[in-house]
Amino acid sequence: MKVLVTGGAGFIGSHLSAALVARGDQVIVVDNLSTGTRSFVPPEARFLDADILLPDTWKNDVGTVDAVIHLAAQISVPFSETYPMEDLRTNLQGTLAMLETASFLGAREFRLASSAAVYGDVSALPLRELGPSHPISFYGLNKWAAEQYLLHWATTHEMIGIALRLANVYGPRQRTAGEGGVVAMFCEALASGTTLTVHGDGSQTRDFIAVQDVALAFAHRLGNPGPSAVYNVSTGTTTSVLDLIEVLGAVSGQNVRYLTAEPRIGDIHDSLLSTALAEQWEFRAQTPLAQGLEETWHYFQQTGR
Ligand SMILES: NC(=O)c1ccc[n+]([C@@H]2O[C@H](COP(=O)([O-])OP(=O)(O)OC[C@H]3O[C@@H](n4cnc5c(N)ncnc54)[C@H](O)[C@@H]3O)[C@@H](O)[C@H]2O)c1
Incomplete structure (x- = not known):
């Protein structure tokens, strides 16, 4: 086509x-x-x-x-x-x-x-x-x-x-600005050895694809x-920000350090899409979170971004 x-x-x-x-x-x-x-x-x-x-x-x-x-x-x-x-x-x-x-x-x-x-x-x-x-x-x-x-x-x-x-x-090439950038932000911070910032207590959940x-x-x-x-x-699955940090630690082999900050105004606590x-329509996402995060981490590690 x-x-x-x-x-x-x-x-x-x-x-x-x-x-x-x-x-x-x-x-x-x-x-x-x-x-x-x-x-x-x-x-x-x-x-x-x-x-x-x-x-x-x-x-x-x-x-x-x-x-x-x-x-x-x-x-x-x-x-x-x-x-x-x-x-x-x-x-x-x-x-x-x-x-x-x-x-x-x-x-x-x-x-x-x-x-x-x-x-x-x-x-x-x-x-x-x-x-x-x-x-x-x-x-x-x-x-x-x-x-x-x-x-x-x-x-x-x-x-x-x-x-x-x-x-x-989330994935390789994502910029840290814009929508859904938490994975990019965490990977960028990890790649540069900076402490991660978690807004709120990290229990908030998202549907990452x-x-x-x-x-x-x-x-x-x-x-x-x-x-x-x-x-x-x-x-159709939720992952909390703290779970995300744990999986990122496992796939990157890094000891992930994070600080907590005030929740961001306007942030919803939980998001899950049916x-x-x-x-x-016969569409189903196929990539497990750990696999997707590993690929994303390697991209940020290699590019330093
Ligand atoms: N990233 C996410 O988590 C997410 C979530 C929901 C929806 N979306 C939607 O997915 C789409 C792609 O998002 P993305 O994350 O790849 O963003 P992105 O900023 O990487 O891509 C947008 C692209 O549009 C181009 N662009 C912007 N204005 C233009 C214009 N006037 N004329 C021509 N090109 C223009 C930019 O140069 C850029 O390459 C967007 O419509 C966004 O709203 C993204």
């Missing part, structure tokens, strides 16, 4: 681009390198240094495509609170611009990187796609709105829209997606 990947020079997008290339897909990456890295893009992919908000400057160079997978975004929740208009522009207007572009390019499928931030302040776990959503940040609000734009666009155009609500993604599993979810059933839908992409719908 010919697939356009926006944000393909970023953390998740670069792993996805490599997974698509490995399947034999023809990949075009659109990325303005605002946070992405050119060398992360696989050499087999075509790279356009271009902006999702300015599709008129590049869409005529692309030809037709079968699918668009839209990951380009601003990914920081605190940034979205300080600069809500910026977040709206990149994450909502940018999504609408990519929906229009996808139709212009003849794409029959559109996949959107959404987020567990869409659920916000919902305490009944596990979080279910058809249950309530109460976003508590502009980032979560704009991801929720982007899902609605996608589903509406898909019903009014000849397109299947799939939104994937990602849990806490390895980036290679997220890449597989975006590539899953491309060309045969079933009806438009929203799916969680998660492991995998039931995704399993009906």
Whole structure:
């Protein structure tokens, strides 16, 4: 298939681009390198240094495509609170611009990187796609709105829209800023011999998923997606921050030292996403936490980042 990947020079997008290339897909990456890295893009992919908000400057160079997978975004929740208009522009207007572009390019499928931030302040776990959503940040609000734009666009155009609500993604190439960065932060601190900082008492839990599993979810059933839908992409298991530190200590062979600090304002205590719908879609995460953390640790150890 010919697939356009926006944000393909970023953390998740670069792993996805490599997974698509490995399947034999023809990949075009659109990325303005605002946070992405050119060398992360696989050499087999075509790279356009271009902006999702300015599709008129590049869409005529692309030809037709079968699918668009839209990951380009601003990914920081605190940034979205300080600069809500910026977040709206990149994450909502940018999504609408990519929906229009996808139709212009003849794409029959559109996949959107959404987020567990869409659920916000919902305490009944596990979080279910058809249950309530109460976003508590502009980032979560704009991801929720982007899902609605996608589903509406898909019903009014000849397109299947799939939104994937990602849990806490971790893996090689993750930056310490942005969503789900606790694993990257811990690995970076460990690699530089710095003491880790745990906000709160460490009993808070998250649903951590390895980036290679997220890449597989975006590539899953491309060309045969079933009806438009929203799916969680998660492991359906929780890990506390203290458990995470223990596993990291085991895989790194390091004696992990940490300090505790005040809980961060706005942090929810527990997060767990239901995998039931995704399993009906025949997707299941495969990477055990220890394996994923070992690969991530080796990356940070080698790169010193
Ligand atoms: N990392 C996580 O835990 C997580 C969790 C939930 C959802 N997500 C979503 O997954 C997607 C990818 O996230 P990531 O962690 O790989 O982030 P990332 O910052 O590594 O990747 C985003 C990419 O988009 C590019 N980009 C940003 N604005 C652009 C623009 N205007 N035009 C073109 N390119 C632009 C950046 O240069 C970067 O390469 C995002 O949509 C994010 O909201 C991530």
